[in-house]
Amino acid sequence: MKLIFLKSPISLILLVVFSTHLSAQEGVVTIEQDNDITKLLEYKKDVKTVDLYKIQLDFGSRSEAESLKIKFQNTFAEWPAEMVYETPNYKVWVGNFSTRLEADIALLEIKKKFSKAMVFEPKKED
Template identity: 55%
Template sequence: MKLFNRPLKQFLSICFLLITGIFYGQNGHVTINQASELERLLEIKKNMNLTDTATDRYKIQIFSGNRSGALEAIALFNETFSEWPAIDVYETPNYKVWVGSFRSRLEADRALDKIKETFNDAFRFRPKKVEKPQDKN
């Protein structure tokens, strides 16, 4: 003798699955506690990444020549573009103006397209590594 017929077994199985899903379902609430200084530190880190002189980053050179020309190029660049920092670098016998600190070649190329509208001779490069002498202690 059968206690339950087939449709009743299917109905009870589905009800059982739904009820267990309700009882074992997870209702979560996530609270993130962070130090108030974290936002300030993240901003400092972001600024360090923009002005980083690491050699594994790409830069764009917008000028090479005398010192007064470099200062004029920096002033014009800062008026036109505010999203990338510009620095002057002295490499004998010229002053050079380098812009940005880009992590990828693609990022540098996108910036170069915008910069070339104002500075036609601009180009992307990766600075050479400078070996630092090690202490002989």
């Protein structure tokens, strides 16, 4: 019986002594990547392969759309604005939102200044 009690403290002490000398392995990972991969990823971002959402501010004549676009850019610099012609009107579109939720969050902010704004999903060009 005494032998069991002697073994437990000794094994505990040995465990503590040896565990202080243990350490995890350390290493450095280097990634070598061809420059063409980076170019390809940038190209892929530009290609319209994903569903995007935009916000349309309003539509009307060319002069109305230009002034609306300038007013928007002066108010909100964080989202890009573009003027698009669809017969017979010029439209001002804002942003390239990857999700509907992202577009709706931006719409809440934009509607404070541009009450006619609405979210839509533009037709894909084939």
